[in-house]
Amino acid sequence: MFRVQGLRVAVAACCAGTFLAAPAFAGAAGPGAPGVGDDYFPGYGNGGYDVAHYDVQLRYDPAQDHLRGTTTVVATPTQDLTSFHLDFALPVESVLVNGRPAAVDHRGLELAVTPSQPLAEGELATFVxxxxxxxxxxxxxxxNPWIRTSDGALAVGQPAISSWWFPGNDHPTDKATFDVAVAVPDGTEVVSNGVNTDTSSMAGWTTWKWRTTTPTATYLAFVGIGQYELHSGTGAFGQPLLTAYSDDLGHFEGPAKASVERTPEVVEFLTQLVGEYPVEAQGGLVASEGLNFALENQTRPTYSHLFFRDGANTSVVVHEIAHQWFGDSVSVDEWSEIWLNEGFATYAEWLWSEHQGTGTAQQLFDHYYASHPADDPFWQVTPGDPGAENVFDAAVYDRGAMTLHALRTVIGDAALLDVIRTWVAEKRHSNGRIDEFIALAEERSGRQLDEFFTTWLFTPGRPPAGPENGVAPGARTLSTPPPAVAQLDATHELVHRHD
Incomplete structure (x- = not known):
């Protein structure tokens, strides 16, 4: 011990003028911004660096809801930095930057970190x-989005959750890969994203390790801790499949399994429509308490038991699996672009209904268009810019899906599929904006669509009937709505709450 310490001191003294010299900077170094400038949530995320990987190591005691953690953030400064911010809510004990103690100023969700020396643009940096x-x-x-349950906890939420269990750059524009290790008392299960790489026990504690190898937004990383029945197998295309069901589902257990176990079938269906499945694993988790929503956690969506109160519900599974393309792989550039997530996932439900014979997309369009009178407040929320208070409004989902079906009517089936397939391929594991989607739709269809999208996405009021808007004159509610409507409405009543 003393020999190692002495060697360390000698090396430090010898090399102080060389290896430990301050890095050269291209220009004047400065602080990183405390937010990315999102119009709806300006404090979310941070400027000045890009995260490549999170290593999150936790020890969690369900009885006390006590969490102890060490998170290592592997990042690259995008400017010369004198200080930077991390988004985090829990009390911090220490921060090391490149192995050296750093000064911190912690207020609310903003953890301001000042390293012992500036960080150079483009150089590898680690924050512990x-x-x-x-x-x-x-x-x-x-x-407080953290969900404590009787047997553990759920770190599941949108648009913010990560700050309650690991520090990071909490905005969809900075995706990263993850290693998550959680130690819990023996007999407790832990489920997270990706693949379970190891599970081991020592001295009454079991450590569950999970790895995600595709870029993931911070809010799409999750942990479910508690008493779960786990099932592992092979999903579509030979991918790992893991599903988890709370031990306390009671009479919800059967319909939950009848729904979530169809995940590989849904993956295959959507892959045939829109292209290669974009993430490395499949599955889902069904909780018995604490949730009244579903969320598209990457590779493994999380579902409230309430979705299965009336029986099996594949619509919600389709919705959350569709998000693996729309929201997870292709993420919003700003939260105002939420239609690119929710409108597309909802329209996937319509296409599944058409596939299953429970109502065509046209029948569902006609139903929703006619069931909301022109003076219905539903039409006052514009999906393309709903406002921060309406990010998860019903109009973002249902009027959003109607927009895509109306586009299908205007440009045709083949052109719409071509646009969507091109979109998810070109934007894979990155971010997208509505204006980029509009430009792509015009390019691939050969049609001028500015007025169409302005009417459907950005103009309050019900779009008038007419071929230019993709609405047939006289659209009306069917005397008997398509069978899918009951399940869709029940699903969206809950899905809309996932903020």
Whole structure:
């Protein structure tokens, strides 16, 4: 011990003038921004660096809801940095930057870090944050998305959740890969994204390790901790499949399994429509308490038991699996672009209904168009810019899906599929904007579509009937709505709540 310490001191003294010299900077170094400038949530995310990987190591005691963690952030500065921010809510014990202690100023969700020396643009940087706290006791601006359950916890939420269990750059524009290791008392299960790489026990604690190898937005990383029945197997295209069901589902268990176990079938159906499945694993988790929504956590969506209160529900499975393309692989550039997530996932449900023979997309379009009178407030929310308070409004979902079907009517089936397939291929594992989608639709269809999209996405009021808007005159509610409507409505009543 003393010999190693002495060697370390000698090396430090010898090399202080060379290896430990401050890096050269291209220009004047400065602080990174405390947000990415999102119009709806300006404080979300941070400027000045790009994250490549998160290594999240946790120890969680369900009885006390106590979380202790060490997260290593592997990043690259995008400018010369004198300081930078991390988004985090729990009490912080220490921060190391490139192995050296850093000064911190922690207020709300903003953890301002000042390293011992500036960070050079383009150079590898590591941030090691040690922390501990009780997540359910920490509120910021009156909000706490952490869900404590009787047997554990769920870190599931949108648009914010990661700050309650690991520090990071919490905005969809900065995706990264993940390693997540959680130690819990023996007999407790932990489910997260990707693939379970190892599970081991020592001294009454079991550590579950999960790895995600495709770029993932921070809000799409999750952990489910508690008593779960786990099933592993092979999904579509030979990918790993893991599903998890709370031990306390009771009479919801049968319909939940009848729905979520169809995930590989849904993956194959959607792949045939829109192209290669974009992530490395498949599955889902069904919780028995704490949730009244579903969320498209990457590779493994999380579902409330309430989706299965009336029986099997494949619509919600289709919705969340569709998000693996629309929202997870192709993520929003700003939260105002949420139609690119929710309108597409909802329209996937319509296409599944058409495939299953429970109502064509045209029948569903006619139903929703006619069932909302022209003076219905539903039409006052514009899916292309709904406002921060309406990010998950029903119009973003249903009027959003109607927009895509109306586009199908205007440009034709083949052109719409070509546009969507091109979109998910060109934007794979990156971010997209509505204006980029409009430009692509015009390019691939050969049609001028500005007025169409302005009417459907950005203009309050019900789009008038007419061929230019993809609405046949006299559209009306069927005397008997398509069978899919009941399940779609029940699904969206809950899905809309996932903020």
């Amino acid at each position: 944050v040690r922390y501990a706290g009780v997540p359910s006791s920490v509120e910021v601006d009156g909000k």
